[in-house]
Amino acid sequence: MNRGLSILDFIFKLLAIVGTLGSSIAMATTNETLPFVTRFVRFRAEYDDFPMFTYFVVANSIVCAYLVLSLPPSIFHILRSTAQGSRVLLIFSDTAMLVLLTAGASAAASIVYLAHKGNTKANWLSICQQFNSFCERISGSLIGSFGGVAMFIVLIPLSAVALSQR
Amino acid sequence: MNRGLSILDFIFKLLAIVGTLGSSIAMATTNETLPFVTRFVRFRAEYDDFPMFTYFVVANSIVCAYLVLSLPPSIFHILRSTAQGSRVLLIFSDTAMLVLLTAGASAAASIVYLAHKGNTKANWLSICQQFNSFCERISGSLIGSFGGVAMFIVLIPLSAVALSQR
Known part of the structure; x- marks a missing residue:
């Protein structure tokens, strides 16, 4: 039972690595230069024009690196399924990383929403009409x-279930 | 040992209830009408001009209600410190609520940042100069x-520690 949970844990971690790595690369390589130029301005949008997108890239990279580093403990849990202390430690660090990732994702999401819809009350125009x-x-x-x-x-409840089974 | 952890858990939940309740009331009662009027427009800012602030209020209210409802299980854990299943269930729901609360807080925080600083590249002006x-x-x-x-x-690692101690 506990070994099965540890294997599931390992698989979910691999999926999360792919997701966060993909997100951070996709965001960090985003820019667009519009095909028209005025006398003084070249219209160009880059992801780091918005500090929330920079934070998004940083948060995703940190979480991805953490997940890679936490693969060896996961393998250790598959081999020694009664380990307790290391599981508690992982729940602790997983929770911190979950908060970091959620904060980055939702801060970026709210800017993406603004970019699409704009806000008439604050007079913020949608930039998606230009930067498609x-x-x-x-x-x-x-x-x-x-x-x-x-x-x-x-992942976090899986670890908790593994802790409760002895 | 486990009883001490359960009492700590109870205290942290009370603190979190105060925090989320305060946040949601403070945000939901925010509005400002500027003391000048043009022929057609009365300048007025309300929290629900921004969907992220509405989401912030909803998320904080839900988490606050959840925390109040999870106080009886906490008391049960103080009395019966060997309970396992209910702790696993609480870790599961706590994790979900943590994500909801973090998403609401950081979505609102990124709009607050924009309101203060604006964004020159997207031509979004700071609204804080008017709506102080x-x-x-x-x-x-x-x-x-x-x-x-x-x-x-x-809270979440505390429950995990309590699970690992038997």
Whole structure:
């Protein structure tokens, strides 16, 4: 029973690694230069024009690195399924990483929403009418990150179930 | 040992209830009408001009209600410190609520940041120069919510430690 849970844990971690890595690469390589130029301005949007997108990339990279580093403990749990202390430690760090990832993903999501819809009351115009492919790219890069959040929501209770079984 | 952990758990939950309740009330009662009027427009900012703030209020209210409902199980854990199944269930729901609260808090925080700083690249102007007290209020109301997130980060590992001790 506990070994099965540990193997599931390992698989979910691999999926979360793919999701966060993909999100952070997709966001970090996003930019768009519009094909017209005025005398003084070249219209260009880059992901790091918005500090929330920079934070998104940083958060996803940190969580991805953490997940890679936590694969050896996961393998250890598959081999020694009665380990307790290391599981508690993993729940602790998983919870912290879940918060980091969720904060990055939802901060970026709220800016993506603004970019699409704008806000008439604050007089913030939608920039997606001009920067079309930029907007598609930043919207898409959220998916992997929210997938990673979903994996964590499963991972933490899985560890708890493994702890309760002895 | 386990009883001590359960009492700590109870105290942290009470603190998180105060934080989320305060945040949601502070945000939901925020509005400002500027003291000048043009022929057609009365300048007025309300929290629900921004969907992220509405989400913030909803998320904080849900988490606050959940925390109140989870107080009886906490008391049960203080009395019967060897309970296992109910602790696993609480870790599961706590994790879900942590994600909800973090998402609400950081989505609102990124809009608060934009309201203060604006974004020159997207041509979004800072609205805090006009709506001064509105901005102070929405900034302050984030505090309780992030405090609640911090409580959850402690709560979940506490339950895990209690599970590992038998």
